[in-house]
Structures are given as structure tokens and as C-alpha cells.
Amino acid sequence: MDTAFSPALRQRLDDGLAALALDRALAAPLLDYLALLLRWNRTYNLTAIRDPEEMVVRHLLDSLAMHPYVQPGALADLGTGPGLPGIPLAIARPDLQVTLVESNGKKARFLREAVRQLKLGNARVAEARAEAVAEPGAYAQITARALDTLAGILEVGGHLLAPHGRLLAMKGVHPAEEIAALPPGWTALAVHPLTVPGLGAERHLVEVGRAA
Template sequence: MNDTTLPPEVATDLHNGLQAMGLDVAALATPLLAYLTLLARWNRTYNLTAIRDPREMVTRHLLDSLAMVPHVESGTLADLGTGPGLPGIPLAIAHPQLHVTLVESNGKKARFLREAVRQLGLGNARVAESRAEALDEPGAFDNLTARAMDTLAGIIEVGGHLLRPGGQLLAMKGVYPHEEIAQLPADWQVLEVRPLQVPGLVGDRHLVVVERKA
């Protein structure tokens, strides 16, 4: 890998974003910048994300993922189709008591994830190189998330078996997903739709909380 040095503005953008979100700058900035440096370096060779500009990565990857921090703090979380680790790695950094499984079937992305977990010393994160529907861990997770994967019904179809009874799907969406909610399977229901505030991000962002009906 070629050495990658982030522009100094990246640290400033991250510092300002964390501060605006009320997050602990002193605790989070260093490991998040280490993750971003690693992602930018690998991305030059392996095309892990279409976003190439590190400053844009701060907003659209790091801060966007961290908007979920107040909504999941502990227990077990499966991040389906995590790609280069979003939102799973930022959440694992922000919440050491949260046990995150990064589910990714693409070999080069899974290889990056294993290296990121190792280099960042994330003892609360592990990589499952698998398609979500093939992951044989039924009822193992308190929460599922999927940041850029399919419709709500599609996520449930491939990953619903992973949730424990009473567990919740925390799905990150753009505009309020009226049509997706209307197409949920009959035995699933939306508990709430929470607007998310992401510093510097143009457009709507919502967190949709879904659970299986009792």
C-alpha cells in the first residue's frame, strides 16, 4: 500500500463535526482519523468506496455513521452489507461496549475490514465474510443495521433471521420512506422514524426502527 497522508482540513472537519454532534472529540478523533487514513489508502488500490475525497468521506461516511451513536449503545449489532465498515466501525469505535459483527461477502472488502479491526485494536468488532442470508447465527443479535442495502422488506428478507425476539432493525434512510414502510411484511412493524442530523450533509436522513410483531 502506498502511504496516504490526509489533508490537514480533514482533522478540522472531523473535530467540528464531532463537536456539533455533541460527541467526545478527545476520545474519538484519533481512532476515526486512523480508520479514515487506512480507508483512503486501501481505496486507491481496491475501490472500496466511490467517494475519493477524504473531506467528503468525513461527512458522508464518518459523521453520517456516527449519527446513529445515540440510538444504539450496547448489546450485539450485525451490520449487513457493511462494505468498508460503515456504519459498523465508527459505531464500534464510539461504543466499546457494543459488540459489532461486520457482515460483508465481498472478499477484498472483508480483507480490508479484518485489517482495520486489527490495526485499530477493535476487540468489540469481528468480520463475518458472508452474505447476510447465509449467516448461520439465528437470533444472535439485539440489533441489525444496513446503511445502503436494499429496501426495508429486502433487509428483513435476508437478515431478519439474525434478530433475537424483541430485537430491532435500525435502517438508515434518506427521505422519509413511506413506500418502503407500506411494503413491510405483515408480521413486522415500524416503531418510529427518527430524523438524523449530520453536520455538512445536504438532504434528509432518517433512522427507521422496525421490529417483528409479538
């Protein structure tokens, strides 16, 4: 793949992986994904972020910041868009089986091409709205990066979770109001502040499960 990235960009990714306690060997497949995303983005407008260095921070490292809280097993990434956080997680965590859920046809086409070119044997694409994925209870975890409120994510994707499954929702500032508005039967199990290397903004990961 065309990976004519600047030394500064490569260094930023290397430093970010080190800060997240991830193997620097992941940089090569992550940059292959980034090159593919940049190429398709020129035609298909998959993401509003166009600057490759900004993509390293806001797409790759932001997605990977949640990895310590992700358990091995089946994970559905709802409204994944161009594959965030699902593809970076699938690259970094071979112990995951990632289903990339995306209803937009252009984005789903890109996802299938990315899975094929990156040879991601642990990722598959479901071209559907989250509520239409007929796999009840099939997932230990669901995640969503920019889809909706916590209640909204559970409304469309809660059926996918196994009985002890968890929603791992990536949020900016601590979403106290969203946690307070969780539907009956669901509870916030933990809120983890995340540090994304190179990003000045706040990030939190909210873990939600069924109430005991």
C-alpha cells in the same frame, strides 16, 4: 499510520463530533480508519467517494449520526462494505459488539485488516452473505446503510434478530412506501430524522421490530 490530513479536515471532524455530542478524542482512531481506507481504496476500489473531506461527512459523520439510537450489546452490520456504519460505531461505542457482515472478498480482507490495525476488540468480520450467517436470534440490533429496502433487509437478515431485536435502517428521505411494504409480522417502531453535520441531504433512521 499515515494521517497527513489537512487542518481543515481535522476541524471538520472535530466540529462534527461536537455537533453529535461525541468525544473529540474519537477523532484520532477515526482518522486512522480513514487513512487506512484511503490507502486501500487506491488499489481495491472499496468506495466511490475518493475525497477525504467528503469521506469525513458522508462516511464517518453519516455513520455516527445514528449513535443515540443504538443500544449496548450485539449489532450486526449487514452488507457493511468498507465497514460503514459498523467500524465508526465500534470506535465510538465500546459497549457494542459489532459483527461486520460482508460477502465481497476484497472488502472482507480490508475489514479484517482494519479491525486488526485499529485494535477493535469489539468488532469481528463475517465473510458471508447476510442470509448465510447462521446465528439466529443472536443480535439485539441489525443495521444496514445502503443494502436494500426495509423488506429486503428483513428477508436476508431478519433471522439474526432476537425476539425483541430491532432493525436500525439508515435511509435518505422518509421511506413511507417502504414502511407500508413491510412484511407481515414486522412494524415500524419509530422514524428518527437525523442531522449529519456538513450534509445538506435528508437522513432518517427507521427502527423496525416484530409486531406485538
